[in-house]
Amino acid sequence: MKAPFLAFITLFATLAGIPCALAQAPIPEPPTIGAKGFLLMDHNTGMVLAESNADERLEPASLTKIMTAYAVFREMAAGKLSADDEVLVSEKAWRTEGSRTFLDVGSRVSVDNLLMGMIVQSGNDASVALAEHIAGSEAAFAGLMNAHARRLGATNTHFVNATGLPAEDHYSTARDIASIASALIQEFPEQYKRYKVKEFVYNDIKQTNRNRLLFRDDTVDGMKTGYTAAAGYCLVASAKRGEMRLISVVMGTSGPEQRARDSLALLNYGFRFYESHRLYDGRVPVQRLRVWKGQQTEVPVGPQQDVYVTIPRGRYEELSAGLDAVPDREAPVAQGDRLGTIVVSLGDEEIRRVPAVALEEVPAGNLWRRLVDSIIQLFRS
Structure with a gap:
């Protein structure tokens, strides 16, 4: 069954006040195991x-x-x-x-x-x-x-x-x-x-x-x-x-x-x-963030390792993820510095938080670069 159709059935049942087993099938108790x-x-x-x-x-x-x-x-x-x-x-x-x-x-x-x-x-x-x-x-x-x-x-x-x-x-x-x-x-x-x-x-x-x-x-x-x-x-x-x-x-x-x-x-x-789903590949940029007063103006950010999530079967369409980034980061930035957090949610429930790190270093810029960025930051504030 296609996920959009399932979502439509779920929405219709919710609005109508009708219980819908298709919306989210309950997970039964694990099998009985004869072990200590x-x-x-x-x-x-x-x-x-x-x-x-x-x-x-x-x-x-x-x-x-x-x-x-x-x-x-x-x-x-x-x-x-x-x-x-x-x-x-x-x-x-x-x-x-x-x-x-x-x-x-x-x-x-x-x-x-x-x-x-x-x-x-x-x-x-x-x-x-x-x-x-x-x-x-x-x-x-x-x-x-x-x-x-x-x-x-x-x-x-x-x-x-x-x-x-x-x-x-x-x-x-x-x-x-x-x-x-x-x-x-x-x-x-x-x-x-x-x-x-x-x-x-x-x-x-x-x-x-x-x-x-x-x-x-x-x-x-x-x-x-x-x-x-x-x-x-x-x-x-x-x-x-x-x-x-x-x-x-x-x-x-x-x-x-x-x-x-x-x-x-x-x-x-x-x-x-x-x-189980792999959402992000390790050491692959998720986003590029602004860096002030550096030799480069941006730094690629992503997880150190592959990011997987485990969810109840059939709920993949409910997954969402985003980057909660550190604001106004200034150089120098070392490779591996934590610059934010990848937040993964299933529906309204947060299920995983993964550090997002700088995938490259950004050395401090020259005097002119630092001066220009300082002026820009002053006007932004």
Whole structure:
């Protein structure tokens, strides 16, 4: 149905005093999820679409390895580690219990293979080998993980190891796990592609990715399963349909089938009743603002990053946005200086505010330019 026709029907019904279901269909309650805690989030906006006990501290099991991978990717991005580097497998890594890549003690394994073993096979031995190689010990690496968690705002998270094996004071929440997963996807899109690999062979042993949604829905391209007896069955899933990417986190379900079924139910709910739109491209001018006493008289202004909004499905025509600019800005203006705010509204409700910054610098003008502008400003006032 075309939006103008829908608007006409809505207006007619309003004037006539007739309730109109077409005007704005109500969004139902999220599906019932058999988990200790869960959360559904739009990756691009951070908007939470469904949650329950999302801030309860729970054992994350192998969901821990999302942060393990994030920390490794940060080291690689900083040039301190490469995919071809070889890592010596210690006896501690080799003896680590639980799921494994079946590394040989004393062998040298590439970072690339260790990452695949950790991500696809959930190998605890691969996780410990990476941690020891980067930080000298698994405990020291856990400190690095905690530093990243604090920087990302995951304030209800504390890691003791790189694997997620049960340990005192090792915990996280559905909300924090979603934030960490979103940061990994945002910062390392090329590395994230590892999470959709369905099987990996190492040491002549083929293991299949435990994320069953990779085999059921081709829009799902990640992310990580987890299980211990204390934590229950956990799953972080991410799917992209069109421009919209959703991340679901379920923690503490009763079985591998339930975590898959519940995760897919959450994802389908989000895609069915919400939509995501990119309103502005990052570092692309929204407007040019007057600058006084500068070498240039105008400066391009826009957001630093792409601006997305998440809204109930079918209400796109109600979106509006504008720039609330800082008046009478004088040079010098540095690139990145905040010069206003992009305000986004849905109908009469303000739903998002995004800083608008100078996309170029404007140095101070010469004496003549400053004098002329001072006179103009005097007469304007």
